[in-house]
Amino acid sequence: MEKQYQYGILGGGSWATAIAKILTNNGNHIHWWIRDEQNIAFFKKRKHNPHYVSNIYFDLEKIHFSNQAAEIIKAVDVIIIAIPSAYVEAVLKQLPKNVFENKLIISAIKGIIPPNNILLNDLLEQYFTINIDTQYGIIGGPCHAEEVSAEKLSYLTLGSSNETVANKYAAAFKTEYINTVVNTDVMGIQYAAVLKNIYAIGAGIAHGLDYGDNFMSVFIANAANEMAGFLRCCNTKHAGINYAASVYLGDLLVTCYSLHSRNRSFGNYIGKGYSVKNAQLEMNMVAEGYNASKGIYEINNTIKGNLPIATTIYQILWEGLQAKVGFEQIEKFLV
Amino acid sequence: MEKQYQYGILGGGSWATAIAKILTNNGNHIHWWIRDEQNIAFFKKRKHNPHYVSNIYFDLEKIHFSNQAAEIIKAVDVIIIAIPSAYVEAVLKQLPKNVFENKLIISAIKGIIPPNNILLNDLLEQYFTINIDTQYGIIGGPCHAEEVSAEKLSYLTLGSSNETVANKYAAAFKTEYINTVVNTDVMGIQYAAVLKNIYAIGAGIAHGLDYGDNFMSVFIANAANEMAGFLRCCNTKHAGINYAASVYLGDLLVTCYSLHSRNRSFGNYIGKGYSVKNAQLEMNMVAEGYNASKGIYEINNTIKGNLPIATTIYQILWEGLQAKVGFEQIEKFLV
Numbered sequence: 001m002e003k004q005y006q007y008g009i010l011g012g013g014s015w016a017t018a019i020a021k022i023l024t025n026n027g028n029h030i031h032w033w034i035r036d037e038q039n040i041a042f043f044k045k046r047k048h049n050p051h052y053v054s055n056i057y058f059d060l061e062k063i064h065f066s067n068q069a070a071e072i073i074k075a076v077d078v079i080i081i082a083i084p085s086a087y088v089e090a091v092l093k094q095l096p097k098n099v100f101e102n103k104l105i106i107s108a109i110k111g112i113i114p115p116n117n118i119l120l121n122d123l124l125e126q127y128f129t130i131n132i133d134t135q136y137g138i139i140g141g142p143c144h145a146e147e148v149s150a151e152k153l154s155y156l157t158l159g160s161s162n163e164t165v166a167n168k169y170a171a172a173f174k175t176e177y178i179n180t181v182v183n184t185d186v187m188g189i190q191y192a193a194v195l196k197n198i199y200a201i202g203a204g205i206a207h208g209l210d211y212g213d214n215f216m217s218v219f220i221a222n223a224a225n226e227m228a229g230f231l232r233c234c235n236t237k238h239a240g241i242n243y244a245a246s247v248y249l250g251d252l253l254v255t256c257y258s259l260h261s262r263n264r265s266f267g268n269y270i271g272k273g274y275s276v277k278n279a280q281l282e283m284n285m286v287a288e289g290y291n292a293s294k295g296i297y298e299i300n301n302t303i304k305g306n307l308p309i310a311t312t313i314y315q316i317l318w319e320g321l322q323a324k325v326g327f328e329q330i331e332k333f334l335v
Numbered sequence: 336m337e338k339q340y341q342y343g344i345l346g347g348g349s350w351a352t353a354i355a356k357i358l359t360n361n362g363n364h365i366h367w368w369i370r371d372e373q374n375i376a377f378f379k380k381r382k383h384n385p386h387y388v389s390n391i392y393f394d395l396e397k398i399h400f401s402n403q404a405a406e407i408i409k410a411v412d413v414i415i416i417a418i419p420s421a422y423v424e425a426v427l428k429q430l431p432k433n434v435f436e437n438k439l440i441i442s443a444i445k446g447i448i449p450p451n452n453i454l455l456n457d458l459l460e461q462y463f464t465i466n467i468d469t470q471y472g473i474i475g476g477p478c479h480a481e482e483v484s485a486e487k488l489s490y491l492t493l494g495s496s497n498e499t500v501a502n503k504y505a506a507a508f509k510t511e512y513i514n515t516v517v518n519t520d521v522m523g524i525q526y527a528a529v530l531k532n533i534y535a536i537g538a539g540i541a542h543g544l545d546y547g548d549n550f551m552s553v554f555i556a557n558a559a560n561e562m563a564g565f566l567r568c569c570n571t572k573h574a575g576i577n578y579a580a581s582v583y584l585g586d587l588l589v590t591c592y593s594l595h596s597r598n599r600s601f602g603n604y605i606g607k608g609y610s611v612k613n614a615q616l617e618m619n620m621v622a623e624g625y626n627a628s629k630g631i632y633e634i635n636n637t638i639k640g641n642l643p644i645a646t647t648i649y650q651i652l653w654e655g656l657q658a659k660v661g662f663e664q665i666e667k668f669l670v
Contacts, residue, residue: 152547
């Protein structure tokens with residue numbers, strides 16, 4: 001297969017590492033920015049990520065590492081941004097205004113960017129000379145990195161306003177264990193990726209509160225409906241979208257049901273009575289859905305969508321509402 | 336609460352037993368037909384079902400048992416039919432033509448009735464003097480009997496063309512651990528209950544074939560979409576139905592994901608390479624989805640709906656298609 005594009009990745013977490021595996025398994029030579037020089041040194045010596053999905057081993061001849069983001073971006077045609085949403089602005093704002101000229105940018109971010117609750121495309125327009133319609137795309141799940149490492153068949157959705165562009169870079173991700181789907185709903189895919197983490201925290205809370213399988217299915221079905229309603233509401237030009245497709249409902253399901261899901265695990269701690277702070281300490285991380293719940297709550301203060309489940313999760317996580325009391329409220333409006 | 340109706344149950348399986356628990360916990364005196372006199376004798380002596388959800392104990396003062404169906408029906412206002420679809424015709428056809436006069440009939444059957452692949456309302460019209468619009472209702476899940484026995488909060492949907500009627504009998508099911516939802520889509524609820532068992536067998540096969548969580552979520556999301564498409568297709572007068580509600584998507588989810596699901600377990604055997612016959616022997620039962628896959632396949636030969644997943648499951652179960660080969664076909668069209 002003709003490799004028309006040179007690919008680069010910004011980020012050293014588990015999702016960035018899984019994407020690096022897919023691209024290199026597919027024959028690409030990649031350019032990879034990792035912030036911490038020590039981690040790069042570890043990679044070069046041990047051929048795997050020191051901290052995340054460290055059972056993925058790499059052919060180092062296929063990777064050019066650098067801790068200079070501008071250098072990596074300069075070397076590539078397509079740059080995949082896989083930095084946690086809480087840190088992405090700090091990294092990007094140091095780069096020159098024209099750094100993305102003639103580049104395709106693919107967001108692999110599954111969160112909303114603080115403090116103004118914006119999507120990556122908004123952040124990019126704020127700092128750089130860029131045409132979102134022609135230069136911006138998305139890579140979406142359902143795809144836990146752990147299963148990429150195990151080469152379990154997974155589906156990625158590549159999104160772009162321009163379907164031809166999306167098809168072109170989708171080819172780079174298609175492997176024996178990755179099937180690709182193309183979708184032009186750039187906005188909806190991004191919001192779905194944010195929302196599903198909030199509902200997965202809810203599913204975890206429900207599990208922690210000792211609800212059973214019957215209730216869980218009702219909760220998640222209602223969350224799917226709430227999510228689709230929000231997406232329809234903020235995305236009027238995309239009438240007729242199939243919200244049961246893998247990148248919407250599928251990603252919600254895997255995030256709510258899979259034991260790989262960190263958002264579900266975080267919720268489980270909350271349901272069992274841990275404070276937010278203690279749950280984060282136990283997990284040694286902040287689940288994306290935690291900040292997302294606040295971001296979506298604030299956005300919805302403007303949009304006024306119908307988000308009773310997401311709002312209750314926000315109140316539990318940020319306003320001290322008891323999990324048990326919150327779910328007693330939720331019980332009342334599920335159908 | 337005023338108890339306006341007298342309730343009866345036909346059937347002695349796990350779902351019938353769970354319904355008996357709900358109704359008696361809710362203060363109703365019930366009339367219960369169980370075919371086998373020995374099982375009735377066991378019930379009277381030991382206060383629980385000898386074979387199914389036998390951890391549910393009953394207050395015998397609240398139950399009038401009989402193995403004479405006509406006698407039970409005569410004693411009640413509302414008769415709940417919870418006989419496996421394969422046996423229901425044999426039971427009903429012995430009853431007098433006017434036995435259901437002035438009775439409400441609630442179907443708790445989650446299958447399609449052989450040999451002509453009909454729903455219970457069709458069977459009733461064939462044998463009895465009955466007005467389906469005013470006398471017929473449905474009780475739907477997602478509700479595994481095992482969780483009713485454990486009193487885990489579950490949701491039941493009570494369906495009837497006549498919402499007032501549905502609301503009236505819904506009240507009899509509302510308890511501390513059961514919330515009720517009312518729905519007028521009698522046809523769609525019945526088909527959803529049939530279809531979900533087919534997809535759950537598929538989920539089990541996928542699990543048996545060693546697909547992971549990522550794939551499972553894509554498979555189930557696509558099944559949800561296929562199911563909604565079929566329901567829209569055979570149910571034109573119900574435009575605008577929320578197919579993410581618990582009785583549609585929720586029931587699909589619990590049947591595909593829960594370890595209580597016998598259809599999923601049956602599929603798991605098939606995925607691991609057991610023949611249909613050996614899987615049935617191992618489980619000592621026929622999963623409803625097995626016959627349902629044939630029934631829906633035959634129905635769809637007329638309707639010509641778009642059911643590629645259900646059709647492939649049918650081919651695996653009935654036409655000797657290798658499970659692995661069938662799922663390689665399915666992989667190609669998931670989105």
